[in-house]
Amino acid sequence: MTVTIRDVALRAGVSKTTVSRVLNGRGELDERTAERVRAVIDELGYVPSARAVAFARGSTRVVAMLLPSLAWPWMGEVLQAAVEVVEDEGYGMLVFTTTQGDESMRRFGAHVSARAFDGLLVVEPEGQLDYIAQLHDQGLPVVLIDDRGHEPRFPSVTTTNRVGALAAAQHLLSLGRRRPLVVTGEPRFGCIGERLAGFADGYRAAGVELDPALRVEGDFTYESGQAAAVRALEAGLEFDSLFAHNDVMAAGAMTVLRHAGLRVPDDVAVVGFDDLPAAAQCDPPLTAVHQPIREMGATAARMLLANFAGDPLPSAPTVLPTSFTVRASTAG
Structure with a gap:
């Protein structure tokens, strides 16, 4: 039979509140009483539930992370x-996704109501910013990772999308590439507008206006990168370079270019965005804007844990800079 806190209290001749205080080291207690309670705990083999201890302490030592999907x-x-x-700080992690839409959010909301975690890291599920802001306003510590250009009214960690795209333009211009095909992400994401603007800024500064016909929309998938390159080639568009808004679309486009008999980088220089570990494994290895993805996740987690220790969350976005990694897809 399971031993309960009531059993301990009865055997020790104290209240359940006193047992709870002994377990959690809270409140002033007579040392002889505390010793008696500890002896009974050992005698009965009582093990308090993690949930009960968390409730008594006012902390779960658990962080939640809400993501749109693990497939990105x-x-x-x-x-x-x-x-x-x-985990280095002794906390656990609960991971939630929104892959089942409203049902996923209902399950997540139930954990919020149960106070199952102390704070929330979030990569914004589409259409949920207002809800996340409401949780923050109600006192839940929240940090957003990658604001996608939406500038929320709660703490966030983001990167320099516009500056990164500018670097891509300057690199291609330095190679004499003046007719880039741009494979965009979905325009509903604010970061896509920033990447388009930064890339155009670079060419405009060199006296080159980008050809609107050389812009093809993708959806961040390998297949959409392939489709974008196919459409451009079938339309007879002339381009000497390609800038894709993520590495995956760049890799898809390079496959099509190679099958069409075009050489990368000799005929078409290719630049991606993200610089994921797989970028170095492309054929040829992919030049890319390096988005500090790991640093963004780590920084957001450190901010949240510091808040648990009493530090206020920053009122302004924390912006980590992009960098640029040159590989054989442009270097030749």
Whole structure:
């Protein structure tokens, strides 16, 4: 039969509150009473539930992370970095996705109501910013990872999308490439507008206006990168370079270019965005804007844990800079 806190209290001749205080080291207690309670705990083999201890302490020592999907190419990187920081500090991690839409959010909301975690890291599920902001306003510590250009009214960690795209333009211009095909992500994400603007800024500064016909929309998948390259080639568009808004689309496009008999980088120089570990494994290895994905996940986790220790969360976004990695897809 399971031993309960009531059993301990009865055997020790104290209240359940006194037993709870002994377990959690809270409140002033007569040392002889505390010793008696501890002896009974040992005698009966009482093991308090993690949930009961968490409730008594006012802390679960658990962090939640809400993600749109684990299938996104860079999601594993940001998740792993956050988990490493959280676990190094002795916290656990609950991971939620929104792959089942409203049902996923109902399950997540039930855990919020049960106070199953102390704070939340979130990569914004589409259409949920207002709900996440409401949780923050109600007192739940929240940090958003990758604001996608939406500038939420709660703490966030983001990167320099516009500056990164500018670097891509400047690199291609330095190679004499003046007719880039741009494979965009979905325009509903604010970061896509920033990447388009930064890339155009670079060419405009060199006196080149980008040809609107050389812009093809993708959806961040390998297949959409392939489709974008196929459409451009079938339309007879002339381009000497390609800038894709993520590495995966760049890899898909390079496959099509190679099958069409075009050489990368001799005929078409290719640049991606993210610089995931797989970028170095492409054929040829992919030049890419390096988005500090792991650093973003780790920084957000450290901010949240510091808040648990009493530090206020920053009121302004924390912006980590992009960098640029040159490989054989442009270097020749």
